[in-house]
Amino acid sequence: MLELLDDHIKQRLEIVLHEGNPVKVFDYLPERELDEAEYPCYAFQQHELEIQAGDARPNCELFIPSQTTEEIEVQDYLGGGNLEGPDGYTWKPYPTPVSVIYEVQARATTRLHAKKLQEGILQAFPPGYQPEINGQPILFVYGRPIYMDSLDKPEYCIAFILTLHDVWIDRAEFAAFKPIKTINFDMESE
Numbered sequence: 001m002l003e004l005l006d007d008h009i010k011q012r013l014e015i016v017l018h019e020g021n022p023v024k025v026f027d028y029l030p031e032r033e034l035d036e037a038e039y040p041c042y043a044f045q046q047h048e049l050e051i052q053a054g055d056a057r058p059n060c061e062l063f064i065p066s067q068t069t070e071e072i073e074v075q076d077y078l079g080g081g082n083l084e085g086p087d088g089y090t091w092k093p094y095p096t097p098v099s100v101i102y103e104v105q106a107r108a109t110t111r112l113h114a115k116k117l118q119e120g121i122l123q124a125f126p127p128g129y130q131p132e133i134n135g136q137p138i139l140f141v142y143g144r145p146i147y148m149d150s151l152d153k154p155e156y157c158i159a160f161i162l163t164l165h166d167v168w169i170d171r172a173e174f175a176a177f178k179p180i181k182t183i184n185f186d187m188e189s190e
Contacts, residue, residue, distance in 0.1 A: 001169055004134050005100055006046065009162075013042045013104070016120030018113070023120065039155075040108035040117050047161075052097040060094035063177075091175045095168035106158045114156035118145065121160060139165040 006027060013025045024038045028045035065086035072083045106117030129140040143161030150157075 001134055001136075001167065002046065002100065005138070005164060005167070008131065008133055009044055009102060009104070012124040013044070013121075016042070016117070016124055018116070023117065040106070040113040042104065042106055042117065042121075044102055044104045044162075047101045047103055050099040050101065052099060052165075055097040057094040062092050062094060064090045064092070066090070087178075089177045091177060093171045093173055095170050098167050098169055100164040100167050102162045102164070104160045104162050106160075108156050109154045111156055114158055118158045125162065136166065136168055138167055141165060 010025050010027060014022045016023045018040055024041040026041060026043045028043065066088045068087040069084050070087045072085055074081050074083055104121060106114055106121060108114040108117055125140045125142070127142070130137050131140075132138075141163045143163065146159045148157040148159060149155070
């Protein structure tokens with residue numbers, strides 16, 4: 001799920017244009033070479049995960065039916081006929097709720113370009129932005145921008161903290177179950 005969030009942020013930042021071309025977006029990867037940056041550009045990285053303990057459901061379980069179905073024969077004394085149902089179920093514990101915190105930086109060599117990049121961030125992630133990612137509605141919330149201009153070279157940086165709320169991370173445990181194939185009750189009379 002976290003990789004999907006990174007991809008979404010990168011795709012949204014790439015819609016911002018500078019002189020008709022998409023602004024270059026760098027994610028903080030260990031293999032990225034120094035001095036690779038093209039200005040103006042965006043850079044982003046994931047800072048931390050905050051577990052939302054108040055939203056956690058530690059004792060809840062999910063039973064997910066399979067996509068394939070199978071017919072089950074019903075005994076005559078229960079009404080007879082056939083029922084169609086899932087071929088199996090997957091059991092797993094309820095996912096863990098987290099907030100994912102990113103830092104997004106707009107970097108430029110002129111103050112005007114830095115301001116345009118700041119405006120681009122607000123266009124890419126407008127207030128109240130809540131896309132559906134992997135079937136989950138994720139709420140994007142801004143922190144206050146931080147201005148980090150360099151004194152010894154013409155480099156301007158505006159950094160935002162971007163918090164993604166309501167992210168549910170699957171847990172590793174799971175088990176597969178087959179369904180009941182026949183329903184058969186032995187009726188005993190007293």
